[in-house]
Amino acid sequence: MFKKLMALLLVVFLGAPVVAEPLRLTITDGVIEPLPYAIPTFQAEIAGSEDMAANITRVIAEDLSGTGLFRQIPSSAFISQHIFDTTPAYPDWRAINTQALITGAVAVQGGQVVVKFRLYDVFTGAEMGDGQQLVAGVDGWRRLAHKVADQVYSRITGESGYFDSRVIYVAESGPKDNRRKVISIMDYDGQNAQSLTQGNSLVLAPRFSPTGDRVLYTSYESGSPRIYMLNVSSAVAQPITTAPGNMAFSPRFSRDGQRVIYSLETGGNTDIWMTDIATGQHSRLTNAPSIETGPSLSPDGSQIVFESDRSGTQQLYIMPVTGGEPRRISFGEGRYGTPVWSPRGDLVAFTKQNAGRFHIGVMRTDGSEERLLSSASGGFLDEGPTWAPNGRVIMFFREALGAGGGPSLYSVDISGRNLRQVPSNGFASDPSWGPLLR
Structure with missing residues (x-):
């Protein structure tokens, strides 16, 4: 945590590039400070998908925050919004101490839900793993949210998830x-x-x-x-x-x-x-x-x-x-x-x-x-x-x-x-x- 705080101060005050360690949450029996993450509401790629996108975003956040290992940064603190499949404005996310950024897009069409997501390590300025696309029937939207949360949990902790x-x-x-x-x-x-x-x-x-x-x-x-x-x-x-x-x-x-x-x-x-x-x-x-x-x-x-x-x-x-x-x-x-x-x-x-x-x-x-x-x-x-x-x-x-x-x-x-x-x-x-x- 101290190293990442110093990296943030250098970026904010000096504007200099900093080499940071890759993001990894190590779970021990001691007290763990929850990892701050941001998850902007997933984009609706097709008109009429807005409610589904909001619901999927909410369930992912509930899964992660419910572990006690992650702390969601409220959207009111966001400096900028993110457009899916574009490079994040890393300085804006670092400024509010975001360590992990989850972005996504949702499309509802023909009785199916398509969810895309990406996970970023904000301090190294790199994507964690590859972006993924998941598909299910409309009734299976909660499972899609749980699957995304399992992927995020696994990539950050190194352990398999349990939400789905x-x-x-x-x-x-x-x-x-x-x-x-x-x-x-x-x-x-x-x-x-x-x-x-x-x-x-x-x-x-x-x-x-x-x-x-x-x-x-x-x-x-x-x-x-x-x-x-x-x-x-x-x-x-x-x-x-x-x-x-x-x-x-x-x-x-x-x-x-x-x-x-x-x-x-x-x-x-x-x-x-x-x-x-x-x-x-x-x-x-x-x-x-x-x-x-x-x-x-x-x-x-x-x-x-x-x-x-x-x-x-x-x-x-x-x-x-x-x-x-x-x-x-x-x-x-x-x-x-x-x-x-x-x-x-x-x-x-x-x-x-x-x-x-x-x-x-x-x-x-x-x-x-x-x-x-x-x-x-x-x-x-x-x-x-x-x-x-x-x-x-x-x-x-x-x-x-x-x-x-x-x-x-x-x-x-x-x-x-x-x-x-x-x-x-x-x-x-x-x-x-x-x-x-x-």
Whole structure:
């Protein structure tokens, strides 16, 4: 920041050319000063495209600013306007401390939206990457905005984006003692929500497939917990044949999407099993006189993290996907549950219960560097973490206690910064973040 400030002073006062370092936002666990960016309203290339251009510009800005890593410079501060596909007036943008400039153009014609954009490093006076053109139907304009924001985010941070993604969750309505719960899906930012089940029976813990086209969940439709698989496009659900037992619950897909890993209670004992969806072949992965549940696979599919009370309290363990002796990784005070392996493979997110409070936390896969990302007060319970596709952000649900309270979705950066509520219609719980859309 100091180097760029000096470069700006030299340009303003001496008018001399300055060699500046290429723009790159390095994300660390320390305090980050949000990077200032400008995004003039995208041009309408065809008459009648003005509203669409303004809406796309707004969503891109909301995506970037919502990360807490970027700060939008208001248009009232602009010294000059920019015409798309012309060289920016860099001195004008440097004078208001713009570090990244995003420009674009929009055309709506024949039921399609065409978006063009460019990203500039203002201090080096160079374009970052190549300009791009994206096309979609008019109904897909928000996805186009998210895709542009993902490109900008990736070029500046060096990480993949997560804006063009969806979240599956349980939408809840009605009084606390008689809640109606349905599986619902929405964009990552809470928009375009729609129900996928009818709410005729209790549903729990929906989980996306690796490709985002299917969802596993637990339902009481038959009277006892049973695992179902839902097709996202058709909203048609079918039961999964599990190993024989009294209750099957807490399912997740394998990394290839061909198998289901889950908990099965039989004879008063709960263990982790895996079933091949196509063949119906079952494999028992744990065999202990304790409760094993909440399995989540590593990104390469070779290991499983799960929760167990085999030590006397609820703790986290890791074992090979083929089974075998697990190793304990949680050793702090309190109880640990709902583990989820990061897409990057380096961290495990979890819910921690200690001293009457529920927190969302992360730790290394060897149990080191544990840190809590949410510190809910005595009036809230935080639980059920799920990872953004790039492993940078965690979404979870926060339950408000009391007669009129209910759950809401929140997101937080893995550094613990930027805790935000995710908009939803009514109460929402049990989120599962899907992959980037194709």
